[in-house]
Amino acid sequence: MIVKKFLKWFDTATVTQRCNATSALARAYAQGRIPAEEGPGVEAALSLIVDDPSPKVRLALAEGLAGAEHAPRSVILKLAEDQFEVAARIIALSPVLSDNDLIEIIANGRMLFQQFVACRSSLSIQVSAALAEVGSRDAVADLMDNVHAPIARISLRRIAERFGDDPELRSRLFERGDLPCDVRQALVERLGAALAGSELVRFAIGGNRSRKITDEACVNATLTLADVVAAEEIPALVEHLRMSGRLTPAFLMHTLCSGNVDFFAAAVVALSGMGDSRVRGILNDGREAAIRALYRSIGLDRDLAPVFVTATLMWRAASRRQAGIDVGSVTRELMRQYASESGQAPAVAELLRLVETLHLNWHRKSSRDYAHALAMEPAAAAA
Incomplete structure (x- = not known):
């Protein structure tokens, strides 16, 4: 009876009156202050109010029901399809919306609505995946800013594929500790390409030189990544x-001389097609001929393979002696062994120039570390 009188009055009330009445009714319903016997009637009234011609009235209804877990689903879905101001509260807050509802909102492609979804206080991994797959740039940015949103590694990969050239999103991806290592390396490449194509960089250091510098920076970043990547x-x-195409002889020599044996072995496994245990057995215990054959199987030519064999045997001997060995030791010995050879093949000469560069870089770093240690000694003594 009360609801019946309310609806009769509602038809003739002004917009302001309807807004105030709707707000009071929706909040009372959301807070559970409606008697049980009046519940069906109130839900019927809410279903009528959702079709009110005034967006102000529908906004009052959305504000009142947005946080209600028991709000009528039909009313919530209707409000979620309304204009921006009305739908915002429902999409961002309503617990009535299921994952399928949210995914459908994302798929509809309305950018602001996608952003409302991305900012919800709780999201499932499936909804995050939908945003990563088809969400707008701003919606994906909001998703990554949402500390309550779980994002699967495959979704991070998809975000990198779609937005890896966007400086802001690329930076946010780099900041994530859960970013897959191969995705991080791919982003390094895209960053390098962006720098090389920058008008400012090309003007400052020249087009050809900028390409060379950025390529070297990408290689160094990838080598660093290979050193710290989880097993x-x-x-x-x-x-x-x-x-x-990054597993070049130069890259492999970098990893081998640096003592990154696990990564080097995994690379040989990938290039040779042999099993991991077989490759590691040859590297650890195989005869020189077997090691050379292994390196030939990964595409190293007859001239390059002996250089890799020599470096491998150095690391093996040092590990068996449990002696200290570092990049400087390996590169110095390699240069010594091949310094006296004349008529070297161009590929070997180029590889040895790389070895020399590695040695010089190691020497500069060692000198800097020693200088820093000396500089700290007086302070330590004074303390």
Whole structure:
């Protein structure tokens, strides 16, 4: 009876009166202050109010029901399809909306509505995946800013594929500790390409030189990444580098001379097609001829393979002696062994120039570290 009188009055009330009445009714319903016997009637009234011609009235209804877990689903879905101001509260806050509802909102492609979804206080991994797949740039940015949103590694990969050239989103991806290592390396490449194509960079240091510098920076960043990558991520990073043509003899020599044996072995496994245990067995215990054959199987030519064999045997001997060995020791010995050879093949000469560069870089770093240590000694003594 009360609801019936309310609806009769509602038909003739002004917009302001309808707004105030709707707000009071919706809040009373949301807070559970409606008697049980009046519940069906109130829900019927809410279903009528959702079709009110005034957006102010519908906004009052959305504000009142946005946080209600028991709000009528039909009313909530209707409000979620309304104009921007009305739908915002419902999409961002309503617990009535299911994952399927949210995914459908995302798929409809309205950018602001996608952003409302991305900012919800709780999101499932499936909804995050939908945003990563088809969400707008701003919606994906909001998703990554949402500390309550779980994002699967495959979704991070998809975000990198779609927005890796966007400086802001690329930076946010780099900041994530859960970013897959191969994705991080791919972003390094895209960053390098962006720098090389920058008008400012090309003007400052020249087009050809800028390309060379950025290429070297990408290689160094990838080598650093290979040094710190978690063991379980090594195969994925290796495969990514193989597919992108980055597992060059120079890159392999970098990793071998640096003593990154696990990564080097994984790279040889990927390039040779042999099993991991077989490759590691040859590297650890195989005869020189077996090591040379292994390196020939990964595409190293007859001239380059002996250089890799020599470096491998150095690391093996040092590990068995449990002696200290570092980049400087390996590069110095390699240069010594091949310095006296004349008529070297161009590929070997180029590889040895790389070895010399590695040695010089190691020497500069060692000198800096020693200088820093000396500089700290007086302070330590004074303390």
